[in-house]
Amino acid sequence: MSADHEQDQLYATPRPEVGDFLFDATVARVFPDMINRSVPGYGTVIGLSGILAARYAQAHSTLYDLGCSLGATTLAMRQRVTAAGCRIVAVDNSPAMLDRCRQHIAADSALLPVELLCADIQQLALSNASVIVVNFTLQFVPLAQRLPLLRRLHAALLPGGALILSEKIAFADADEQQRLEELHVLFKKANGYSDLEISQKRTALENVLLPETLEQHQLRLRQAGFTRVTPWFQCLNFASLLALK
Numbered sequence: 555m556s557a558d559h560e561q562d563q564l565y566a567t568p569r570p571e572v573g574d575f576l577f578d579a580t581v582a583r584v585f586p587d588m589i590n591r592s593v594p595g596y597g598t599v600i601g602l603s604g605i606l607a608a609r610y611a612q613a614h615s616t617l618y619d620l621g622c623s624l625g626a627t628t629l630a631m632r633q634r635v636t637a638a639g640c641r642i643v644a645v646d647n648s649p650a651m652l653d654r655c656r657q658h659i660a661a662d663s664a665l666l667p668v669e670l671l672c673a674d675i676q677q678l679a680l681s682n683a684s685v686i687v688v689n690f691t692l693q694f695v696p697l698a699q700r701l702p703l704l705r706r707l708h709a710a711l712l713p714g715g716a717l718i719l720s721e722k723i724a725f726a727d728a729d730e731q732q733r734l735e736e737l738h739v740l741f742k743k744a745n746g747y748s749d750l751e752i753s754q755k756r757t758a759l760e761n762v763l764l765p766e767t768l769e770q771h772q773l774r775l776r777q778a779g780f781t782r783v784t785p786w787f788q789c790l791n792f793a794s795l796l797a798l799k
């Protein structure tokens with residue numbers, strides 16, 4: 555484990571009451587360990603986000619990383635994109651996450667300029683975008699706000715621009731839902747999480763992280779104006795889509 559972050563033990567001891575999950579300083583401290591042990595395929599999605607961004611980046615445009623957390627996607631893009639005159643705007647509404655993100659960007663030697671913004675992505679004005687990445691963040695936006703947000707992302711993209719959308723997904727079929735949930739629990743147990751940690755975290759996320767089916771995502775992306783929508787990755791109950799303008 556790297557020296558700048560700790561092992562996630564946030565839910566290892568019983569809590570009298572489990573409140574809603576918050577992206578505060580305690581989470582920021584353990585975040586890389588937490589997300590790697592909780593999201594199957596996380597490293598692959600991040601690495602590929604850099605490769606896809608490099609493919610769709612247009613000269614003199616902006617690349618957005620919405621819900622950037624500690625900057626993993628921003629760094630993947632920064633290290634891959636070679637189009638001239640680009641910049642990255644990385645956005646998160648958690649000051650604690652952004653503080654650490656700033657340190658990670660400062661420690662990286664790639665040259666692409668990065669601007670960090672502490673803002674709610676639902677209120678953000680975007681423009682001149684060739685690539686917008688929303689990795690595991692739309693799932694925290696209230697359901698009714700998702701289509702308006704995607705419409706604004708579509709409007710901000712240049713022709714030929716790309717949206718990369720990665721999410722925890724649900725399944726319409728109850729049996730499939732149960733099977734994939736069980737496999738996700740086994741994935742977390744194999745990564746060292748106890749039954750207590752898994753169940754307390756589930757309670758904390760219950761009203762906060764609202765997954766939808768891959769079909770709902772595809773339909774809504776089309777409603778938002780994206781003409782070509784391709785799921786390019788799935789690992790258990792996590793998936794990523796590429797949507798082109």
Ligand code: GEK
Pocket residue numbers: 577589600620621622623624625626627645646647648651673674675676688689690691694695
């Ligand atoms: C990664 N993309 O490493 N506005 C801005 N930020 C938000 C909002 C919002 N409305 N809602 C949530 N966030 C990252 C991982 S984590 C995913 C993304 C997870 C932020 C929140 O503060 C957190 O940093 C991030 O979105 C979600 O690939 O923890 O499962």
